[in-house]
Amino acid sequence: MARFMRGRGKTTRRKKKPRIHEIAKCRFCREKVSEVDYKDVDVLNKLTTQQGKMFSRKRSGNCAPHQRSCMKAIKRARFLGLLPYVG
Numbered sequence: 885m886a887r888f889m890r891g892r893g894k895t896t897r898r899k900k901k902p903r904i905h906e907i908a909k910c911r912f913c914r915e916k917v918s919e920v921d922y923k924d925v926d927v928l929n930k931l932t933t934q935q936g937k938m939f940s941r942k943r944s945g946n947c948a949p950h951q952r953s954c955m956k957a958i959k960r961a962r963f964l965g966l967l968p969y970v971g
């Protein structure tokens with residue numbers, strides 16, 4: 885019993901380090917872009933995986949309005965053949 889419980893009670897918790905990314909918020913907000921351009925493939929490529937899937941808001945660091953704008957831009961770019969579909 886005592887052996888089983890060892891290491892459970894007194895665990896030293898690490899202090900949460902402030903992340904660098906927390907200072908810099910949304911990349912489009914910083915550049916003051918109102919709407920994401922679907923022709924800007926270099927930017928859109930950074931927001932997708934190699935398979936063409938979009939990054940989540942948590943991963944990309946975008947704010948909600950810009951993430952929505954991104955989603956539209958990526959879907960438009962896919963339709964025009966600038967970006968690949970998932971697969």
Ligand SMILES: [Zn+2]
Nearest residue numbers: 910913947950
């Ligand atoms: Zn934003």
